[in-house]
Amino acid sequence: MDKLILQYLHTDVLIAGGGTAGCYAALNLARNTKLHILIAEKAHIKRSGCLAAGVNALNAYITKNHTVDSYVDYAEHDAAGIARGDLLFTMSQRLNDCAADLERLGLVILKNPDGSYVERGPRNIKINGENIKPILAAAVSKLPSVEVYNHTSIIDFIVKNNTIYGAVAVNVLKPILYIIKAKTVLCCTGGASGIYRSNNPGFSRHKMWYCPFNTGAGMAAGMRSGAEMTTLEMRFIALRCKDTIAPTGTIAQGVGARQINSRGEIYEKKYGMETSNRLYGTVEEIIAGNGPCYLQTKGISPEQVLDLKKAYLNMAPAQTLRWLEQGTPDHNNVEIEGTEPYIVGGHAAAGFWISTKRQTTIKGLFAAGDTAGGCPQKYVTGTMAEAAIAAENIIKYHQSSAVSDDNIINFTQIAQYYQQKEEKYLTAAPGIFTIQDIEDAMQKNMDNYAGGIKTNYKYNSAGLTIACKAIVKLYETAQSLSAGNMRELTLIHELLDRLTICRFLIKHLEARQETRWHSFAENSDYPTIDNSFYKYVNSRLENGTVKIIYRPIIKRGEYYEHTN
């Protein structure tokens, strides 16, 4: 295979990525306009993105006795102030509507006799989330104005004069190059996994928290196009069940299990209950020689064990298999560990710097879900809320005179450029290094020098300098890789996207000269919080270099539009 078939596609709104955000945005657009919508999805929208396997609960919900403001308070506190009040507030207003909409679409939510949802925690409700993606995909497939291109991976945005005109994509299975002309683009490609070496780098290297096929494609394409990014340094590191990397919240909240060390001491309160500190406490206990650490489940009832087994079958069946092979949680406490760091905007606040309308700094390019920064703790319902807000503003953008004429773009020239570039990978003779070799090298460098598992998530300026040099060199080496088929061509792009994110991430880690969040950004040169860093760390590619921009905190009630 060495020749690519060229195909031009036209649409009003291109949705890059058909995960939860992408599908829900399509639904909201189709409900409210007649605009043509095209979803480009790397896998298949029925089971793609981070919810491919299902989800255990809706973790962003305003429960009884709580308010929109209390949700924003919680998220801001958990992020130690580095979150966007405007984004959190406008998202939180819609959380419950999104849950109700999901129920109407077919999601099963556990109810009390009075019809209210059963609460699992202060912000959580209980569901059967195994089929959440099939439910959303089925709703999308009924929409006549939405065209879905499965197995279609976005490799770049088409941007001129800081305005978007479409995107370039390749088919993952067949030799097709797509030039997609679009008036607006919504980026929903998800966050980035595979940046750092994972917990189990051997056979089970992909047994990770975040979807290993979410490689930060849209974020990296945005970075290359000069979009401003924010808070990449707030990495997300999940506290998970050892080996299976299955969720711990279901056990902690479901049966009230506490975090204990091997000496039987409950340690969680010692370090604080914020998301980062629950992880940090576990790391510190192990360093102090008090590991392994566990969730204390010994002695739970046989009914609780069966309910846990069923709950995990609905979201992480590996954990149920583990219990059947190695003993059930009533007999053994469940060992826990931290994962490698991920770059996500759904749990942490990394991603595109967006306006309150969810528009990026590139005109006509919007972002929602894990690609959208500044709005942590959004989870499933918050992602949906953000997709709905983006959809509303995309409609307004089309109604206004903001849509630019694409006559200034020479699509034929762009097609020729990409055809040549992609065919070069397909015709190159295999060299000394494979795609996997370069990926391993990238993950090792990030692990050793940019705060991975190896250093207990700590990093310093000396190490980051080494990591930066290595990443730049690996990016050069990756240019001469060879692809034997379309999947390998996709893997090359995923690798280049991850390397792009590494480059920006390292600059962000260097720029936040404090430790605002333990483990998530543990800067050992500056081990404490410094209030002069109560501001956002943003970045943008300018003349080939990553420029850091500090921006003041935006509070709830404010309305933010890009001005500079």
Place this chain on the structure above:
Amino acid sequence: MSILIDRQQCVGCGKCSDICPGSLIKTAPDKKAVIVYPRDCWGCTACLKECPTGAISFYLGADIGGQGSCMNIEKNGYITKWIIRQPDKEPITIETDSRTANKY
């Protein structure tokens, strides 16, 4: 963690290769499904749920403590039967009902 595909039970419908979020399953010339990249499997079990004949099962890699058990599923309307086959033991079945929410 990865999957096994029983060639005897595979009917070659191609649904698993279409659904796999990592495009890890291919169709052999005889139309039977093959997992080409077992190390790249996330363990989402989308393929098990899509397979009409229950030909696909998953297991835990030895590096994450797997002991050789395999799990596959039989779907019947709202009911999913998860069947776990352990070496030298009787199979265990756990049923989940898609109409009921997780208790936790």
